Amino acid sequence: MEKTMKIINHIRGTSSTQHRLFRKFVLESEASHDDLLLHNDVRWLSKGKALERFVELSAQVVEFFKQSKAKAAADHLRTMQDSEYMSNVAFLTDIFSHLNALNLQLQGKEKSVVDLVEKLDAFGNKLDLFNADLLSGRLLHFSTLKKVGQSHVTDRMKKFITQLKDNFSSRFDDFLIPRDVIGFVRDPFSINPSGEFSTNSVKMMPLDEAAIQSELAEIQAAGDLKAALRGAENLGVFWLSCPEEYGTLKTLAMYVLTMFGSTYTCEAAFSKMNNIKTHERNRLSHQSLEDSLRISLTAAKPDVKKLVSEGKCNFSH
Structure with a gap:
Protein backbone atom coordinates (compact mmCIF):
# COMPACT_ATOMS: atom_id res chain seq x y z
CA MET A 1 0.00 0.00 0.00
CA GLU A 2 2.85 2.37 0.87
CA LYS A 3 4.49 1.88 -2.54
CA THR A 4 1.21 2.59 -4.31
CA MET A 5 0.65 5.80 -2.35
CA LYS A 6 4.20 6.91 -3.24
CA ILE A 7 3.47 6.38 -6.93
CA ILE A 8 0.20 8.31 -6.72
CA ASN A 9 1.83 11.12 -4.74
CA HIS A 10 4.72 11.27 -7.23
CA ILE A 11 2.28 11.92 -10.07
CA ARG A 12 -0.10 14.22 -8.22
CA GLY A 13 2.12 15.90 -5.66
CA THR A 14 5.60 16.35 -7.16
CA SER A 15 4.60 19.33 -9.29
CA SER A 16 1.48 20.83 -10.81
CA THR A 17 3.11 20.60 -14.25
CA GLN A 18 3.64 16.85 -13.98
CA HIS A 19 0.10 16.33 -12.73
CA ARG A 20 -1.26 18.37 -15.63
CA LEU A 21 0.82 16.39 -18.14
CA PHE A 22 -0.43 13.11 -16.68
CA ARG A 23 -4.06 14.20 -16.93
CA LYS A 24 -3.52 15.30 -20.52
CA PHE A 25 -1.88 11.96 -21.33
CA VAL A 26 -4.77 10.01 -19.76
CA LEU A 27 -7.38 12.06 -21.62
CA GLU A 28 -5.60 11.46 -24.92
CA SER A 29 -5.56 7.72 -24.27
CA GLU A 30 -9.37 7.79 -23.80
CA ALA A 31 -9.18 5.98 -20.46
CA SER A 32 -12.27 5.44 -18.31
CA HIS A 33 -11.03 8.05 -15.79
CA ASP A 34 -9.02 11.24 -16.12
CA ASP A 35 -6.99 11.19 -12.89
CA LEU A 36 -5.76 9.19 -9.90
CA LEU A 37 -7.34 9.59 -6.46
CA LEU A 38 -5.52 10.71 -3.33
CA HIS A 39 -5.96 8.69 -0.15
CA ASN A 40 -7.08 10.36 3.09
CA ASP A 41 -5.55 8.71 6.18
CA VAL A 42 -8.46 9.90 8.34
CA ARG A 43 -10.96 8.04 6.16
CA TRP A 44 -9.03 4.77 5.82
CA LEU A 45 -11.67 3.11 3.62
CA SER A 46 -10.84 5.69 0.92
CA LYS A 47 -7.84 3.43 0.23
CA GLY A 48 -10.22 1.14 -1.62
CA LYS A 49 -11.34 3.84 -4.07
CA ALA A 50 -7.76 5.05 -4.56
CA LEU A 51 -6.54 1.50 -5.27
CA GLU A 52 -9.43 0.78 -7.63
CA ARG A 53 -8.67 3.89 -9.69
CA PHE A 54 -4.94 3.07 -9.65
CA VAL A 55 -5.55 -0.42 -11.06
CA GLU A 56 -7.90 0.91 -13.75
CA LEU A 57 -5.28 3.45 -14.88
CA SER A 58 -2.24 1.19 -14.36
CA ALA A 59 -1.55 0.85 -18.11
CA GLN A 60 -1.57 4.65 -18.53
CA VAL A 61 0.67 5.09 -15.45
CA VAL A 62 3.22 2.63 -16.88
CA GLU A 63 3.29 4.41 -20.26
CA PHE A 64 3.60 7.80 -18.54
CA PHE A 65 6.60 6.61 -16.50
CA LYS A 66 8.23 5.21 -19.65
CA GLN A 67 8.11 8.67 -21.20
CA SER A 68 9.30 10.43 -18.05
CA LYS A 69 13.00 11.24 -17.56
CA ALA A 70 12.85 11.54 -13.77
CA LYS A 71 14.88 9.02 -11.72
CA ALA A 72 11.94 8.43 -9.37
CA ALA A 73 9.77 7.59 -12.39
CA ALA A 74 12.21 4.84 -13.39
CA ASP A 75 12.07 3.37 -9.88
CA HIS A 76 8.27 3.46 -9.87
CA LEU A 77 8.19 1.86 -13.33
CA ARG A 78 10.24 -1.10 -12.06
CA THR A 79 7.80 -1.45 -9.17
CA MET A 80 4.78 -1.52 -11.48
CA GLN A 81 6.42 -4.05 -13.80
CA ASP A 82 6.75 -6.44 -10.85
CA SER A 83 3.95 -8.99 -11.35
CA GLU A 84 3.80 -9.92 -7.65
CA TYR A 85 3.38 -6.27 -6.68
CA MET A 86 0.50 -5.76 -9.12
CA SER A 87 -1.18 -8.95 -7.90
CA ASN A 88 -0.97 -7.70 -4.31
CA VAL A 89 -2.44 -4.33 -5.34
CA ALA A 90 -5.32 -6.06 -7.14
CA PHE A 91 -5.89 -8.31 -4.11
CA LEU A 92 -6.05 -5.32 -1.75
CA THR A 93 -8.42 -3.56 -4.14
CA ASP A 94 -10.85 -6.47 -3.89
CA ILE A 95 -10.51 -6.69 -0.10
CA PHE A 96 -11.24 -2.99 0.36
CA SER A 97 -14.19 -3.31 -2.01
CA HIS A 98 -15.68 -5.94 0.32
CA LEU A 99 -14.92 -3.78 3.38
CA ASN A 100 -16.55 -0.75 1.75
CA ALA A 101 -19.65 -2.84 1.00
CA LEU A 102 -19.81 -3.90 4.67
CA ASN A 103 -19.37 -0.30 5.79
CA LEU A 104 -22.31 0.83 3.65
CA GLN A 105 -24.49 -1.95 5.06
CA LEU A 106 -23.82 -0.70 8.60
CA GLN A 107 -24.75 2.91 7.83
CA GLY A 108 -28.06 4.70 7.62
CA LYS A 109 -31.18 5.30 9.66
CA GLU A 110 -32.93 2.77 11.86
CA LYS A 111 -30.03 0.32 11.97
CA SER A 112 -30.43 -1.74 15.14
CA VAL A 113 -27.79 -3.75 16.95
CA VAL A 114 -29.51 -6.84 15.53
CA ASP A 115 -28.66 -5.66 12.00
CA LEU A 116 -25.10 -4.88 13.08
CA VAL A 117 -24.45 -8.32 14.59
CA GLU A 118 -26.00 -10.14 11.64
CA LYS A 119 -23.91 -8.20 9.10
CA LEU A 120 -20.69 -8.77 11.07
CA ASP A 121 -21.40 -12.48 11.42
CA ALA A 122 -22.13 -12.67 7.70
CA PHE A 123 -18.83 -10.94 6.88
CA GLY A 124 -16.97 -13.41 9.10
CA ASN A 125 -18.52 -16.24 7.09
CA LYS A 126 -17.57 -14.45 3.86
CA LEU A 127 -13.93 -14.33 4.97
CA ASP A 128 -13.97 -18.13 5.16
CA LEU A 129 -15.39 -18.15 1.62
CA PHE A 130 -12.66 -15.78 0.45
CA ASN A 131 -9.97 -18.02 1.92
CA ALA A 132 -11.42 -21.10 0.22
CA ASP A 133 -11.71 -19.11 -3.02
CA LEU A 134 -8.02 -18.21 -2.89
CA LEU A 135 -7.04 -21.82 -2.19
CA SER A 136 -9.10 -23.09 -5.14
CA GLY A 137 -7.65 -20.46 -7.48
CA ARG A 138 -11.09 -19.72 -8.97
CA LEU A 139 -11.08 -16.11 -7.64
CA LEU A 140 -14.86 -15.77 -7.76
CA HIS A 141 -14.71 -13.04 -5.12
CA PHE A 142 -11.54 -11.36 -6.43
CA SER A 143 -12.56 -9.94 -9.79
CA THR A 144 -9.80 -7.31 -9.89
CA LEU A 145 -7.10 -9.87 -9.11
CA LYS A 146 -8.49 -12.07 -11.87
CA LYS A 147 -8.51 -9.22 -14.43
CA VAL A 148 -4.95 -8.08 -13.77
CA GLY A 149 -3.55 -11.19 -15.39
CA GLN A 150 -0.95 -12.01 -12.72
CA SER A 151 -3.53 -14.06 -10.84
CA HIS A 152 -1.10 -16.22 -8.88
CA VAL A 153 -2.15 -16.46 -5.24
CA THR A 154 0.57 -15.94 -2.65
CA ASP A 155 0.84 -17.17 0.93
CA ARG A 156 0.85 -13.52 1.94
CA MET A 157 -2.72 -13.13 0.65
CA LYS A 158 -3.96 -16.18 2.55
CA LYS A 159 -2.27 -14.94 5.70
CA PHE A 160 -3.88 -11.52 5.25
CA ILE A 161 -7.38 -13.06 5.13
CA THR A 162 -6.67 -15.10 8.29
CA GLN A 163 -5.31 -12.04 10.12
CA LEU A 164 -8.31 -9.97 9.01
CA LYS A 165 -10.71 -12.53 10.48
CA ASP A 166 -8.71 -12.67 13.73
CA ASN A 167 -8.77 -8.88 13.86
CA PHE A 168 -12.55 -8.80 13.47
CA SER A 169 -12.96 -11.46 16.16
CA SER A 170 -10.76 -9.65 18.69
CA ARG A 171 -12.24 -6.23 17.88
CA PHE A 172 -15.78 -7.44 18.63
CA ASP A 173 -14.95 -9.80 21.49
CA ASP A 174 -16.72 -7.54 23.99
CA PHE A 175 -19.79 -7.49 21.76
CA LEU A 176 -21.15 -10.51 23.57
CA ILE A 177 -24.84 -10.59 22.78
CA PRO A 178 -25.87 -14.26 22.60
CA ARG A 179 -26.80 -15.14 19.05
CA ASP A 180 -29.99 -16.89 20.14
CA VAL A 181 -31.09 -13.61 21.78
CA ILE A 182 -30.42 -11.82 18.49
CA GLY A 183 -32.40 -14.52 16.71
CA PHE A 184 -35.25 -14.12 19.19
CA VAL A 185 -35.55 -10.38 18.55
CA ARG A 186 -35.55 -11.00 14.79
CA ASP A 187 -38.01 -13.94 14.91
CA PRO A 188 -39.40 -15.13 18.29
CA PHE A 189 -41.36 -17.88 16.52
CA SER A 190 -38.21 -19.83 15.62
CA ILE A 191 -36.69 -20.12 19.13
CA ASN A 192 -36.94 -23.27 21.25
CA PRO A 193 -38.62 -22.26 24.58
CA SER A 194 -36.85 -25.04 26.48
CA GLY A 195 -33.42 -24.38 24.96
CA GLU A 196 -30.53 -22.23 26.19
CA PHE A 197 -32.24 -19.02 25.09
CA SER A 198 -33.91 -18.33 28.45
CA THR A 199 -30.67 -19.01 30.35
CA ASN A 200 -28.72 -16.64 28.10
CA SER A 201 -31.46 -14.01 28.45
CA VAL A 202 -31.33 -13.84 32.26
CA LYS A 203 -27.54 -13.42 32.02
CA MET A 204 -28.19 -10.21 30.08
CA MET A 205 -31.08 -8.92 32.20
CA PRO A 206 -32.52 -9.78 35.64
CA LEU A 207 -35.71 -11.35 34.27
CA ASP A 208 -37.89 -14.26 35.38
CA GLU A 209 -36.68 -17.25 33.38
CA ALA A 210 -39.94 -19.13 33.88
CA ALA A 211 -41.89 -16.16 32.51
CA ILE A 212 -39.61 -16.02 29.48
CA GLN A 213 -40.22 -19.67 28.64
CA SER A 214 -43.96 -19.46 29.30
CA GLU A 215 -44.49 -16.28 27.27
CA LEU A 216 -42.37 -17.63 24.41
CA ALA A 217 -44.52 -20.77 24.22
CA GLU A 218 -47.66 -18.60 24.19
CA ILE A 219 -46.47 -16.09 21.59
CA GLN A 220 -45.47 -18.89 19.22
CA ALA A 221 -49.08 -20.08 19.19
CA ALA A 222 -50.41 -16.61 18.31
CA GLY A 223 -51.02 -16.71 14.57
CA ASP A 224 -52.04 -13.05 14.42
CA LEU A 225 -48.65 -11.98 15.79
CA LYS A 226 -46.85 -14.07 13.17
CA ALA A 227 -48.72 -12.13 10.50
CA ALA A 228 -47.97 -8.86 12.33
CA LEU A 229 -44.22 -9.61 12.29
CA ARG A 230 -44.26 -10.21 8.53
CA GLY A 231 -46.13 -6.97 7.89
CA ALA A 232 -44.34 -4.76 10.44
CA GLU A 233 -42.36 -1.76 9.21
CA ASN A 234 -39.45 -2.74 11.46
CA LEU A 235 -38.71 -4.82 14.56
CA GLY A 236 -39.33 -1.92 16.94
CA VAL A 237 -42.85 -1.39 15.60
CA PHE A 238 -43.65 -5.09 15.98
CA TRP A 239 -42.45 -5.39 19.57
CA LEU A 240 -44.15 -2.17 20.67
CA SER A 241 -47.43 -3.46 19.24
CA CYS A 242 -47.24 -6.78 21.13
CA PRO A 243 -49.86 -7.17 23.92
CA GLU A 244 -48.73 -6.62 27.51
CA GLU A 245 -49.30 -10.30 28.28
CA TYR A 246 -45.87 -10.78 26.70
CA GLY A 247 -44.32 -8.07 28.87
CA THR A 248 -41.18 -10.03 29.81
CA LEU A 249 -40.37 -10.77 26.18
CA LYS A 250 -41.08 -7.14 25.21
CA THR A 251 -38.72 -5.90 27.92
CA LEU A 252 -35.93 -8.15 26.64
CA ALA A 253 -36.52 -7.25 22.99
CA MET A 254 -36.62 -3.50 23.63
CA TYR A 255 -33.48 -3.75 25.78
CA VAL A 256 -31.63 -5.13 22.74
CA LEU A 257 -33.26 -2.81 20.20
CA THR A 258 -32.45 0.35 22.19
CA MET A 259 -28.73 -0.36 21.99
CA PHE A 260 -27.11 1.94 19.43
CA GLY A 261 -26.59 -0.07 16.26
CA SER A 262 -24.56 2.62 14.47
CA THR A 263 -23.11 6.11 14.88
Whole structure:
Protein backbone atom coordinates (compact mmCIF):
# COMPACT_ATOMS: atom_id res chain seq x y z
CA MET A 1 0.00 0.00 0.00
CA GLU A 2 2.85 2.37 0.87
CA LYS A 3 4.49 1.88 -2.54
CA THR A 4 1.21 2.59 -4.31
CA MET A 5 0.65 5.80 -2.35
CA LYS A 6 4.20 6.91 -3.24
CA ILE A 7 3.47 6.38 -6.93
CA ILE A 8 0.20 8.31 -6.72
CA ASN A 9 1.83 11.12 -4.74
CA HIS A 10 4.72 11.27 -7.23
CA ILE A 11 2.28 11.92 -10.07
CA ARG A 12 -0.10 14.22 -8.22
CA GLY A 13 2.12 15.90 -5.66
CA THR A 14 5.60 16.35 -7.16
CA SER A 15 4.60 19.33 -9.29
CA SER A 16 1.48 20.83 -10.81
CA THR A 17 3.11 20.60 -14.25
CA GLN A 18 3.64 16.85 -13.98
CA HIS A 19 0.10 16.33 -12.73
CA ARG A 20 -1.26 18.37 -15.63
CA LEU A 21 0.82 16.39 -18.14
CA PHE A 22 -0.43 13.11 -16.68
CA ARG A 23 -4.06 14.20 -16.93
CA LYS A 24 -3.52 15.30 -20.52
CA PHE A 25 -1.88 11.96 -21.33
CA VAL A 26 -4.77 10.01 -19.76
CA LEU A 27 -7.38 12.06 -21.62
CA GLU A 28 -5.60 11.46 -24.92
CA SER A 29 -5.56 7.72 -24.27
CA GLU A 30 -9.37 7.79 -23.80
CA ALA A 31 -9.18 5.98 -20.46
CA SER A 32 -12.27 5.44 -18.31
CA HIS A 33 -11.03 8.05 -15.79
CA ASP A 34 -9.02 11.24 -16.12
CA ASP A 35 -6.99 11.19 -12.89
CA LEU A 36 -5.76 9.19 -9.90
CA LEU A 37 -7.34 9.59 -6.46
CA LEU A 38 -5.52 10.71 -3.33
CA HIS A 39 -5.96 8.69 -0.15
CA ASN A 40 -7.08 10.36 3.09
CA ASP A 41 -5.55 8.71 6.18
CA VAL A 42 -8.46 9.90 8.34
CA ARG A 43 -10.96 8.04 6.16
CA TRP A 44 -9.03 4.77 5.82
CA LEU A 45 -11.67 3.11 3.62
CA SER A 46 -10.84 5.69 0.92
CA LYS A 47 -7.84 3.43 0.23
CA GLY A 48 -10.22 1.14 -1.62
CA LYS A 49 -11.34 3.84 -4.07
CA ALA A 50 -7.76 5.05 -4.56
CA LEU A 51 -6.54 1.50 -5.27
CA GLU A 52 -9.43 0.78 -7.63
CA ARG A 53 -8.67 3.89 -9.69
CA PHE A 54 -4.94 3.07 -9.65
CA VAL A 55 -5.55 -0.42 -11.06
CA GLU A 56 -7.90 0.91 -13.75
CA LEU A 57 -5.28 3.45 -14.88
CA SER A 58 -2.24 1.19 -14.36
CA ALA A 59 -1.55 0.85 -18.11
CA GLN A 60 -1.57 4.65 -18.53
CA VAL A 61 0.67 5.09 -15.45
CA VAL A 62 3.22 2.63 -16.88
CA GLU A 63 3.29 4.41 -20.26
CA PHE A 64 3.60 7.80 -18.54
CA PHE A 65 6.60 6.61 -16.50
CA LYS A 66 8.23 5.21 -19.65
CA GLN A 67 8.11 8.67 -21.20
CA SER A 68 9.30 10.43 -18.05
CA LYS A 69 13.00 11.24 -17.56
CA ALA A 70 12.85 11.54 -13.77
CA LYS A 71 14.88 9.02 -11.72
CA ALA A 72 11.94 8.43 -9.37
CA ALA A 73 9.77 7.59 -12.39
CA ALA A 74 12.21 4.84 -13.39
CA ASP A 75 12.07 3.37 -9.88
CA HIS A 76 8.27 3.46 -9.87
CA LEU A 77 8.19 1.86 -13.33
CA ARG A 78 10.24 -1.10 -12.06
CA THR A 79 7.80 -1.45 -9.17
CA MET A 80 4.78 -1.52 -11.48
CA GLN A 81 6.42 -4.05 -13.80
CA ASP A 82 6.75 -6.44 -10.85
CA SER A 83 3.95 -8.99 -11.35
CA GLU A 84 3.80 -9.92 -7.65
CA TYR A 85 3.38 -6.27 -6.68
CA MET A 86 0.50 -5.76 -9.12
CA SER A 87 -1.18 -8.95 -7.90
CA ASN A 88 -0.97 -7.70 -4.31
CA VAL A 89 -2.44 -4.33 -5.34
CA ALA A 90 -5.32 -6.06 -7.14
CA PHE A 91 -5.89 -8.31 -4.11
CA LEU A 92 -6.05 -5.32 -1.75
CA THR A 93 -8.42 -3.56 -4.14
CA ASP A 94 -10.85 -6.47 -3.89
CA ILE A 95 -10.51 -6.69 -0.10
CA PHE A 96 -11.24 -2.99 0.36
CA SER A 97 -14.19 -3.31 -2.01
CA HIS A 98 -15.68 -5.94 0.32
CA LEU A 99 -14.92 -3.78 3.38
CA ASN A 100 -16.55 -0.75 1.75
CA ALA A 101 -19.65 -2.84 1.00
CA LEU A 102 -19.81 -3.90 4.67
CA ASN A 103 -19.37 -0.30 5.79
CA LEU A 104 -22.31 0.83 3.65
CA GLN A 105 -24.49 -1.95 5.06
CA LEU A 106 -23.82 -0.70 8.60
CA GLN A 107 -24.75 2.91 7.83
CA GLY A 108 -28.06 4.70 7.62
CA LYS A 109 -31.18 5.30 9.66
CA GLU A 110 -32.93 2.77 11.86
CA LYS A 111 -30.03 0.32 11.97
CA SER A 112 -30.43 -1.74 15.14
CA VAL A 113 -27.79 -3.75 16.95
CA VAL A 114 -29.51 -6.84 15.53
CA ASP A 115 -28.66 -5.66 12.00
CA LEU A 116 -25.10 -4.88 13.08
CA VAL A 117 -24.45 -8.32 14.59
CA GLU A 118 -26.00 -10.14 11.64
CA LYS A 119 -23.91 -8.20 9.10
CA LEU A 120 -20.69 -8.77 11.07
CA ASP A 121 -21.40 -12.48 11.42
CA ALA A 122 -22.13 -12.67 7.70
CA PHE A 123 -18.83 -10.94 6.88
CA GLY A 124 -16.97 -13.41 9.10
CA ASN A 125 -18.52 -16.24 7.09
CA LYS A 126 -17.57 -14.45 3.86
CA LEU A 127 -13.93 -14.33 4.97
CA ASP A 128 -13.97 -18.13 5.16
CA LEU A 129 -15.39 -18.15 1.62
CA PHE A 130 -12.66 -15.78 0.45
CA ASN A 131 -9.97 -18.02 1.92
CA ALA A 132 -11.42 -21.10 0.22
CA ASP A 133 -11.71 -19.11 -3.02
CA LEU A 134 -8.02 -18.21 -2.89
CA LEU A 135 -7.04 -21.82 -2.19
CA SER A 136 -9.10 -23.09 -5.14
CA GLY A 137 -7.65 -20.46 -7.48
CA ARG A 138 -11.09 -19.72 -8.97
CA LEU A 139 -11.08 -16.11 -7.64
CA LEU A 140 -14.86 -15.77 -7.76
CA HIS A 141 -14.71 -13.04 -5.12
CA PHE A 142 -11.54 -11.36 -6.43
CA SER A 143 -12.56 -9.94 -9.79
CA THR A 144 -9.80 -7.31 -9.89
CA LEU A 145 -7.10 -9.87 -9.11
CA LYS A 146 -8.49 -12.07 -11.87
CA LYS A 147 -8.51 -9.22 -14.43
CA VAL A 148 -4.95 -8.08 -13.77
CA GLY A 149 -3.55 -11.19 -15.39
CA GLN A 150 -0.95 -12.01 -12.72
CA SER A 151 -3.53 -14.06 -10.84
CA HIS A 152 -1.10 -16.22 -8.88
CA VAL A 153 -2.15 -16.46 -5.24
CA THR A 154 0.57 -15.94 -2.65
CA ASP A 155 0.84 -17.17 0.93
CA ARG A 156 0.85 -13.52 1.94
CA MET A 157 -2.72 -13.13 0.65
CA LYS A 158 -3.96 -16.18 2.55
CA LYS A 159 -2.27 -14.94 5.70
CA PHE A 160 -3.88 -11.52 5.25
CA ILE A 161 -7.38 -13.06 5.13
CA THR A 162 -6.67 -15.10 8.29
CA GLN A 163 -5.31 -12.04 10.12
CA LEU A 164 -8.31 -9.97 9.01
CA LYS A 165 -10.71 -12.53 10.48
CA ASP A 166 -8.71 -12.67 13.73
CA ASN A 167 -8.77 -8.88 13.86
CA PHE A 168 -12.55 -8.80 13.47
CA SER A 169 -12.96 -11.46 16.16
CA SER A 170 -10.76 -9.65 18.69
CA ARG A 171 -12.24 -6.23 17.88
CA PHE A 172 -15.78 -7.44 18.63
CA ASP A 173 -14.95 -9.80 21.49
CA ASP A 174 -16.72 -7.54 23.99
CA PHE A 175 -19.79 -7.49 21.76
CA LEU A 176 -21.15 -10.51 23.57
CA ILE A 177 -24.84 -10.59 22.78
CA PRO A 178 -25.87 -14.26 22.60
CA ARG A 179 -26.80 -15.14 19.05
CA ASP A 180 -29.99 -16.89 20.14
CA VAL A 181 -31.09 -13.61 21.78
CA ILE A 182 -30.42 -11.82 18.49
CA GLY A 183 -32.40 -14.52 16.71
CA PHE A 184 -35.25 -14.12 19.19
CA VAL A 185 -35.55 -10.38 18.55
CA ARG A 186 -35.55 -11.00 14.79
CA ASP A 187 -38.01 -13.94 14.91
CA PRO A 188 -39.40 -15.13 18.29
CA PHE A 189 -41.36 -17.88 16.52
CA SER A 190 -38.21 -19.83 15.62
CA ILE A 191 -36.69 -20.12 19.13
CA ASN A 192 -36.94 -23.27 21.25
CA PRO A 193 -38.62 -22.26 24.58
CA SER A 194 -36.85 -25.04 26.48
CA GLY A 195 -33.42 -24.38 24.96
CA GLU A 196 -30.53 -22.23 26.19
CA PHE A 197 -32.24 -19.02 25.09
CA SER A 198 -33.91 -18.33 28.45
CA THR A 199 -30.67 -19.01 30.35
CA ASN A 200 -28.72 -16.64 28.10
CA SER A 201 -31.46 -14.01 28.45
CA VAL A 202 -31.33 -13.84 32.26
CA LYS A 203 -27.54 -13.42 32.02
CA MET A 204 -28.19 -10.21 30.08
CA MET A 205 -31.08 -8.92 32.20
CA PRO A 206 -32.52 -9.78 35.64
CA LEU A 207 -35.71 -11.35 34.27
CA ASP A 208 -37.89 -14.26 35.38
CA GLU A 209 -36.68 -17.25 33.38
CA ALA A 210 -39.94 -19.13 33.88
CA ALA A 211 -41.89 -16.16 32.51
CA ILE A 212 -39.61 -16.02 29.48
CA GLN A 213 -40.22 -19.67 28.64
CA SER A 214 -43.96 -19.46 29.30
CA GLU A 215 -44.49 -16.28 27.27
CA LEU A 216 -42.37 -17.63 24.41
CA ALA A 217 -44.52 -20.77 24.22
CA GLU A 218 -47.66 -18.60 24.19
CA ILE A 219 -46.47 -16.09 21.59
CA GLN A 220 -45.47 -18.89 19.22
CA ALA A 221 -49.08 -20.08 19.19
CA ALA A 222 -50.41 -16.61 18.31
CA GLY A 223 -51.02 -16.71 14.57
CA ASP A 224 -52.04 -13.05 14.42
CA LEU A 225 -48.65 -11.98 15.79
CA LYS A 226 -46.85 -14.07 13.17
CA ALA A 227 -48.72 -12.13 10.50
CA ALA A 228 -47.97 -8.86 12.33
CA LEU A 229 -44.22 -9.61 12.29
CA ARG A 230 -44.26 -10.21 8.53
CA GLY A 231 -46.13 -6.97 7.89
CA ALA A 232 -44.34 -4.76 10.44
CA GLU A 233 -42.36 -1.76 9.21
CA ASN A 234 -39.45 -2.74 11.46
CA LEU A 235 -38.71 -4.82 14.56
CA GLY A 236 -39.33 -1.92 16.94
CA VAL A 237 -42.85 -1.39 15.60
CA PHE A 238 -43.65 -5.09 15.98
CA TRP A 239 -42.45 -5.39 19.57
CA LEU A 240 -44.15 -2.17 20.67
CA SER A 241 -47.43 -3.46 19.24
CA CYS A 242 -47.24 -6.78 21.13
CA PRO A 243 -49.86 -7.17 23.92
CA GLU A 244 -48.73 -6.62 27.51
CA GLU A 245 -49.30 -10.30 28.28
CA TYR A 246 -45.87 -10.78 26.70
CA GLY A 247 -44.32 -8.07 28.87
CA THR A 248 -41.18 -10.03 29.81
CA LEU A 249 -40.37 -10.77 26.18
CA LYS A 250 -41.08 -7.14 25.21
CA THR A 251 -38.72 -5.90 27.92
CA LEU A 252 -35.93 -8.15 26.64
CA ALA A 253 -36.52 -7.25 22.99
CA MET A 254 -36.62 -3.50 23.63
CA TYR A 255 -33.48 -3.75 25.78
CA VAL A 256 -31.63 -5.13 22.74
CA LEU A 257 -33.26 -2.81 20.20
CA THR A 258 -32.45 0.35 22.19
CA MET A 259 -28.73 -0.36 21.99
CA PHE A 260 -27.11 1.94 19.43
CA GLY A 261 -26.59 -0.07 16.26
CA SER A 262 -24.56 2.62 14.47
CA THR A 263 -23.11 6.11 14.88
CA TYR A 264 -25.67 7.55 12.45
CA THR A 265 -27.43 9.72 15.07
CA CYS A 266 -24.13 11.18 16.29
CA GLU A 267 -22.86 11.87 12.76
CA ALA A 268 -26.20 13.38 11.72
CA ALA A 269 -26.14 15.66 14.79
CA PHE A 270 -22.67 16.98 13.92
CA SER A 271 -23.72 17.56 10.31
CA LYS A 272 -26.85 19.46 11.39
CA MET A 273 -24.84 21.49 13.91
CA ASN A 274 -22.39 22.57 11.20
CA ASN A 275 -25.32 23.73 9.06
CA ILE A 276 -26.90 25.62 11.97
CA LYS A 277 -23.73 27.34 13.25
CA THR A 278 -22.93 29.47 10.21
CA HIS A 279 -20.91 32.71 10.18
CA GLU A 280 -24.18 34.64 10.15
CA ARG A 281 -25.26 32.92 13.37
CA ASN A 282 -21.99 33.06 15.29
CA ARG A 283 -23.70 34.47 18.41
CA LEU A 284 -26.09 31.55 18.74
CA SER A 285 -26.64 30.66 22.41
CA HIS A 286 -26.24 27.11 23.74
CA GLN A 287 -29.96 26.90 24.48
CA SER A 288 -30.93 28.08 21.00
CA LEU A 289 -28.49 25.60 19.45
CA GLU A 290 -29.92 22.77 21.55
CA ASP A 291 -33.48 23.68 20.53
CA SER A 292 -32.49 23.94 16.86
CA LEU A 293 -30.75 20.55 16.98
CA ARG A 294 -33.75 18.93 18.65
CA ILE A 295 -36.06 20.21 15.91
CA SER A 296 -33.73 19.27 13.04
CA LEU A 297 -33.04 15.74 14.33
CA THR A 298 -36.53 14.67 15.35
CA ALA A 299 -38.48 12.31 13.12
CA ALA A 300 -41.78 13.82 14.29
CA LYS A 301 -43.68 15.82 11.67
CA PRO A 302 -45.71 18.78 12.95
CA ASP A 303 -49.37 19.09 11.97
CA VAL A 304 -49.14 22.66 10.68
CA LYS A 305 -52.86 22.98 9.88
CA LYS A 306 -53.84 21.92 13.38
CA LEU A 307 -51.31 24.24 15.00
CA VAL A 308 -52.55 27.18 12.92
CA SER A 309 -56.22 26.42 13.63
CA GLU A 310 -55.54 26.38 17.38
CA GLY A 311 -53.65 29.67 17.28
CA LYS A 312 -55.19 32.99 18.25
CA CYS A 313 -55.01 35.64 15.57
CA ASN A 314 -54.38 39.27 16.48
CA PHE A 315 -56.61 41.60 14.50
CA SER A 316 -55.70 45.25 14.13
CA HIS A 317 -58.32 47.77 15.31
